Amino acid sequence: MTRWNDGVEELHAVSPDITDETNALPARYFTDPDVWEMEKEKVFSRYWVYAGHENCIPDAGDYFTRTVGDKQVIVARDEDGDVRAFYNVCAHRGSKMVADTPMTDPGNMDRIQCPYHLWTYDLDGDLRSTPRSFEEAGLNPDLDDADVSGLDPDENGLLEVRTDSIGPLVFLNFADDPPLSLAEQAGKLKTRLESLPLEEYQHARRYVSEVACNWKTFGGNYSECDHCQANHQDWITGIQLDESELEVNDYHWVLHYTHEADVEDELRIHDEHEAQFHYFWPNFTVNMYGTADGYGTYIIDPIDEGRFQLIADYYFADPELTEAEEEFVRTSRQLQEEDFELVERQYEGLQSGALGQGQLGPNEHTLHRFHRLAQEAYNA
Amino acid sequence: MTADDAPFVACCPACTERTTAADPNEVVAFYRRHHAVTGHDVSWERTPPLAADVPADPDVDAVVAALGDPDVALGAVSAAASEWGWTVGETLDAVHDRRLTGALWEPRDDHVAVV
Numbered sequence: 373m374t375r376w377n378d379g380v381e382e383l384h385a386v387s388p389d390i391t392d393e394t395n396a397l398p399a400r401y402f403t404d405p406d407v408w409e410m411e412k413e414k415v416f417s418r419y420w421v422y423a424g425h426e427n428c429i430p431d432a433g434d435y436f437t438r439t440v441g442d443k444q445v446i447v448a449r450d451e452d453g454d455v456r457a458f459y460n461v462c463a464h465r466g467s468k469m470v471a472d473t474p475m476t477d478p479g480n481m482d483r484i485q486c487p488y489h490l491w492t493y494d495l496d497g498d499l500r501s502t503p504r505s506f507e508e509a510g511l512n513p514d515l516d517d518a519d520v521s522g523l524d525p526d527e528n529g530l531l532e533v534r535t536d537s538i539g540p541l542v543f544l545n546f547a548d549d550p551p552l553s554l555a556e557q558a559g560k561l562k563t564r565l566e567s568l569p570l571e572e573y574q575h576a577r578r579y580v581s582e583v584a585c586n587w588k589t590f591g592g593n594y595s596e597c598d599h600c601q602a603n604h605q606d607w608i609t610g611i612q613l614d615e616s617e618l619e620v621n622d623y624h625w626v627l628h629y630t631h632e633a634d635v636e637d638e639l640r641i642h643d644e645h646e647a648q649f650h651y652f653w654p655n656f657t658v659n660m661y662g663t664a665d666g667y668g669t670y671i672i673d674p675i676d677e678g679r680f681q682l683i684a685d686y687y688f689a690d691p692e693l694t695e696a697e698e699e700f701v702r703t704s705r706q707l708q709e710e711d712f713e714l715v716e717r718q719y720e721g722l723q724s725g726a727l728g729q730g731q732l733g734p735n736e737h738t739l740h741r742f743h744r745l746a747q748e749a750y751n752a
Numbered sequence: 753m754t755a756d757d758a759p760f761v762a763c764c765p766a767c768t769e770r771t772t773a774a775d776p777n778e779v780v781a782f783y784r785r786h787h788a789v790t791g792h793d794v795s796w797e798r799t800p801p802l803a804a805d806v807p808a809d810p811d812v813d814a815v816v817a818a819l820g821d822p823d824v825a826l827g828a829v830s831a832a833a834s835e836w837g838w839t840v841g842e843t844l845d846a847v848h849d850r851r852l853t854g855a856l857w858e859p860r861d862d863h864v865a866v867v
Contacts, residue, residue, distance in 0.1 A: 472789075474791045476790060579769070580767065580790050673789075
């Protein structure tokens with residue numbers, strides 16, 4: 373039974389049993405600003421979150437920035453060819469150092485320099501140099517230069533953010549002691565993606581859309597296809613929804629969409645005769661198309677409790693797309709726009725405050741996993 | 753609010769992402785978010801009639817002086833500067849340059865006034 377906010381029924385945590393009435397996350401977790409503040413720590417500072425694609429920073433000194441909640445990060449390739457991440461915060465007095473730089477238009481720098489007092493860091497984060505005014509005490513009558521001990525490069529370097537990768541996909545973790553390794557959080561997703569030549573594909577398109585709903589509202593919509601028949605009529609042409617399967621793993625679920633007609637193997641990156649849409653908790657997806665030799669990623673990036681940016685990236689063998697690939701991207705964008713209408717409409721309903729706790733259907737088991745992970749994170 | 757009834761509408765020409773707003777500074781915030789992840793600029797599609805005359809030739813100080821009472825939202829300056837074909841990014845850069853000459857100041861967040 374649906375629980376309305378009518379003062380009659382009590383709300384409950386998400387039941388582990390999908391057949392229970394209280395199998396969904398209570399509605400306030402989608403609309404309450406305090407929940408978003410909590411999620412910054414309990415979700416986005418605890419689990420592995422996607423940063424970007426390392427093909428976009430092939431050379432030493434290439435970098436892009438990424439903002440996760442309130443945290444701003446520089447993701448850079450160092451002199452040894454490793455991708456590393458640092459808080460975009462100077463060790464001197466906390467200034468933001470480099471301007472926002474998108475993955476799709478990366479910058480390059482020999483060293484990381486704070487423009488405030490010109491503290492300069494190597495690409496491995498070590499403090500490389502400071503101006504003479506930090507080595508001498510000429511302006512301070514109470515000190516001699518000999519009293520100035522100097523700054524140890526190792527002890528005064530940038531604060532590094534833990535990174536790990538699945539193929540060319542770089543992830544961040546802000547926790548001092550992450551509860552899971554990336555391999556543990558990704559599970560089968562890591563094995564599957566690492567079996568594919570993801571690194572052979574180049575970034576071709578980025579579309580960023582701002583949508584007026586909670587990030588979990590869109591994440592939930594992505595995770596089920598009970599709405600597809602009624603709302604994605606162009607897209608489902610050629611897909612056998614009744615033959616498709618939604619697979620649930622610990623922190624990752626997959627929507628396997630079987631194609632009706634034979635599609636040439638060259639038009640897929642993977643072997644299976646299907647499209648595979650992978651959702652990776654908390655806010656990342658990898659979209660393996662059944663009818664295009666390429667793949668896409670979504671970052672469902674919260675702005676606040678009522679808005680998010682969908683950062684949609686497309687990767688193909690050649691970034692100069694063929695006509696067929698352009699048409700494919702257009703169809704994908706149509707699908708996004710159809711979904712945006714659905715989730716914004718749903719969110720308007722949630723914001724009315726009428727619904728206390730919705731309920732999920734038996735084929736929304738992927739969404740049930742999503743809600744349970746959110747509940748688990750909030751309770752941790 | 754829809755594109756039909758919003759007083760302010762702006763769009764990214766590179767990827768056609770559009771935003772609607774009742775407050776012009778919401779468009780500035782949109783520009784900053786969008787620029788941070790795409791590098792793209794944002795252009796105005798619709799602004800309400802201006803409360804004061806804008807000079808025919810680009811002059812940020814004159815616009816701030818005309819609209820400031822006592823200060824004016826950055827978004828309103830940018831909306832007015834769209835008369836010259838300026839994007840949001842171009843206006844913010846111009847305002848920044850004028851602030852660093854001491855001609856303009858920011859008495860409160862994202863609002864500017866003539867010194």
